[in-house]
Every structure is written in structure tokens, then in C-alpha cells.
Amino acid sequence: MSVLEWIGVDWGTSHLRVWGLAGSRVLHHAASEQGMGQLDRAGFEPALLALVADWLPDGQVTPAIICGMAGSRQGWVEAPYRAIPCTPLGGAIAQAPCRDLRLTVHVVPGLKQTQPADVIRGEETQIAGFLSRNPGWDGVVCLPGTHSKWAHVSAGEVVSFQTFLTGEIFALLSEQSVLRHSISGWDDTGFTEGAAQGMERPERLLARLFSVRAEGLLEGRDPAYARARLSGLLIGAELAAAKPYWLGQRVAIIGSESLAKHYAQALGTLSVPVTHHDATEMTLAGLAAARALLPHMERPCVN
């Protein structure tokens, strides 16, 4: 049986996911809802140990490599943003204070862009994972999610990036706005039509959202069509605004299967060549790449 060598951690605002690894082999996996948003500084170590304590071998030091919001100012330890253009990983990896002597804790820094102002925390690790699997790749990486990110990658460096609130706005509108009364489920036709409308006339986005409700009231429009159309309108408008990114480029989408499929479908109608890569796989590959940057002495002392 393989011996645990390191811990990989994806620590977002609302979730915590951990893996126990030997090289690139996953031995253990666990998750909790102890996201950064619910923890004060003293709460991070207990939240991590609650998931991994049973995995840790005694008599040796195991490194935990963390990406995501745990490195923000309100996180476990601040890992200051690195300024682009730069490789997705590099520079000083912040070490977080940890009382348990079986662990050393290392937090990957995010990236910042000055003009226009923008920041990334977590996605840089996924981009690094993607590049470790695809050395020498140039193009555009699209990471759809609560806050979608588009990043232009060239010669191994992130050259520019842009954040879109698309996923968060969809969640707010579909769960809490007046539109919630008219939408439920998913019908692909609604997505296709909404995305086409959103891409064609993104400047009319604010004017179109209420039609999702009005069509329900006046035409008895199917709620599954309506919900997918709302998603399409928003993603279509994102794609229109992201045109400087994808135009004339190949696009690697890193995300969950269902969301990536919708982006790929919409980009396909624009004849943009697209590949899809699993988000968790890229996170693990990126955390492994970050581990390789640690000083040698911090590697686990296994025989």
C-alpha cells in the first residue's frame, strides 16, 4: 500500500476539498462546507485537521499545499498576489502557522492585473496544472464558474485575464429575484436561443432579463425553457464581452462537465476551437506542480 506523501487542498469561499496523495495518486479524498467565508484565522487549522488528521503518518512531516481563498487577506495567511505577466505559479509560497507538528502548510499566491484591475485566486493553480499536462501550449483558458475567468496564456505565462460575475448573477437571479417564480429545470432549446440572443445583442441584456418572467406570465412559457434561456442570455453576454479573448484563438475550457458543455456549445456556434479539461484534475495537477516548487527539505521524509 502506498504511503501518504502530501496533502492537496482546494479552499474556496464556501467549500473545502482535500486529497491525500502519493505522487499523483489519490489515496484519500474528503470535503466539507468549512469554506473561508465561515472561518476566522484560528479556525483554519482545526477545519483542515477535521478532514485529514486520520491520514497523517506519525513521526514525519507532511506538506499540505493549498490553493484558493485561504490565501486571501481574510484567510489562513495572506499570500500576496503576484503581478502578471508571470507564470501561473512561482515566487514565494506563503507558509501558514500550524501547531500540529505533523504538517507544514503552504499557500499558493493568486495573480493580479493592474489595468484593468482584476484578481485570481485558485484558477492560477488550475492553469498551471493544465500547462504541466500541455507544455508549450499557447491560447486562451476559460474557467467558467461562480466567477468565470478568461486568461490569455503565452510562452508559459499568464499575459492578461478577466473575471465575469456570470455564475453569481445567475444564482442570485434564479434563486432570489422575481424571475424565480417563472423558472425551474433545464431545456437545451432555451439555452441555445438565449445564448444566441445574448451574443448578438449583449447591450440589451438588462432589457431582456424581465422577458423571462413576462413570457411565463403571458405565454405560459415552460419553466425549464425559461431557466435555460436565462443562463443562455448571461453566458451569451459574457461571450460577447470576452470576444477580445477568444477571437482567433483556441480555447481550453477548465470546468465541471455540465457547465463546460454549455460554454463549449455556445463557443461552437462561433466556430471557436474548444477542448475541455476536468477542473478537479487540473487542480490536482497544479497543486502537484506547486509542491515541486517547495524547497527540497520540505518534502516528506519517506524511505
Place this chain on the structure above:
Amino acid sequence: MSVLEWIGVDWGTSHLRVWGLAGSRVLHHAASEQGMGQLDRAGFEPALLALVADWLPDGQVTPAIICGMAGSRQGWVEAPYRAIPCTPLGGAIAQAPCRDLRLTVHVVPGLKQTQPADVIRGEETQIAGFLSRNPGWDGVVCLPGTHSKWAHVSAGEVVSFQTFLTGEIFALLSEQSVLRHSISGWDDTGFTEGAAQGMERPERLLARLFSVRAEGLLEGRDPAYARARLSGLLIGAELAAAKPYWLGQRVAIIGSESLAKHYAQALGTLSVPVTHHDATEMTLAGLAAARALLPHMERPCVN
């Protein structure tokens, strides 16, 4: 002392406002949070009586004229939408069932538009009030709010209208999204700059929202500037999308003073001639106009 002749009611999703009137003179005013959203059908009469019972003279029947969501399918009684083009008031006014013999209850119907699908409930009464004060007026009425409405009025009729979710999106983003950490207060400069950006490049709205957060993180941007800029970005994008309404027209803004001021300021930079009219005053004038359409026998029997 004047004798109560009728009750005016503005019944929205989240609020209930009532006035006791003699002609156009307000004798009483009261309000509660018993909006349509919190009531089932049997709850409307008690909610109204809780505010007006003490005002009602015995031995006569007082009409209550209601505008707003109390006339929706989930309301007190459904007052079916009237199809535009039509006058803002007219057709059958729905009568709601009422056990208290001192009251008859009349609900103003909303308006509907088929292409593109859209609906109005409540604003038709404000438009009617405005027209009763400005007979023969042609132009565009802008009613900013949670759901902003733009309506083209010609020859006394509503010819077309459009709803924008601007106010609701601002509330969701500023109170519940990741942007909430970076915004608080109000700085006019932020509004002016955000509105200019929103009007100039509305298709980039989704790309710009996150910069409100990123500028706070990277540049220590003043939260008052940031919140006003967010409002400006959204209102600017609304104005860009509403261009078919205001272009070459005069615009009458019906709304609260602070919100109307922001719309007037942004429209002013586009050289659109604007006037401002108080929302409550227009509601009362519109309810009075609706009362004048009731059959004579339903007027109160005062000497």
C-alpha cells in the same frame, strides 16, 4: 372638517400604502409591510382594514381603489392585464370580495405587451396620474425603481413599454454578491464615471462588475465611490438599452427624488430634456382618475 370620500391604495409585493381622501385632499395616511408577497387571498381584507377601519364612516359605503400587485393572479382578485396600445386606465375595474359592508374594493388592471412580452402593474396608474396633470402630453415616461419601466405615450395611450431589472440587480449585487465587501455609502463621482462607462460600452457590463471588487482589493478604492460606480454601471447600461425610448424624445421621470436625480443626471449628459414628478403624487392622481371611472352609484353617499 372634511368627510372621508374614498380610500386610495398602492399595494406592492413588499409594501402596502393607504390614503384616506376627500376629493384630492389627503385626510389620513398609513402604511405597513403587508405586501402581496406575504398574503394569501383571505389575508388582503384584514391587512387593509388594519390600516383603514378607524377612518371609515358608519352608515355609508366607501370605495377603496387599489393599484399594484394586489391585482395579480396571486393577489386579492385578478384584474387581467389590458393589451396595449390603450389608455393607461379603462376597461373593467375588478371588484374584490369584501365582507365589511362599509367598503367596496376596486382593483386597477395592469397592462400587457405581446412583442416583446412585458407587463406592468401599478405604473399604469402613475402614468394615468401624470397624464391627468398634463393633458395632451406626448413623450416617454421613465419610472425608475426595483423594476424600472420605460413607456412611450402618444395621444393619451401607452404605445409600448419595457421593463428593466436594474434596481433588483443592484440590490442583489450590493447586498449579497462578493461585491458587497467593497462597497458602502455613496460618492457622486463614482456614479458619474460608472454611468459614462455603462452608457458607452453596455455590452461590457458583465466584464466590468468585478472591477468594483478588484479596484477595492488592489487600489484601496473608496467604498462610497465603488457603490455609486456600481449603480452608475447598471443605470448606464439601462440607458444604453433604452435608447430606442429616449432618443429624440422628452422624458418625464416619475420616481423618488434620489433615484430620479441619478437618472436625470445621466440623461442630462445625453442632452435628453427631462422633467421630474413625484411618484406618490402621481399615484394619488392616478387613483383619483381611476375612481372617476367607477359607475356613479358606487360613489360615497355623502351630503
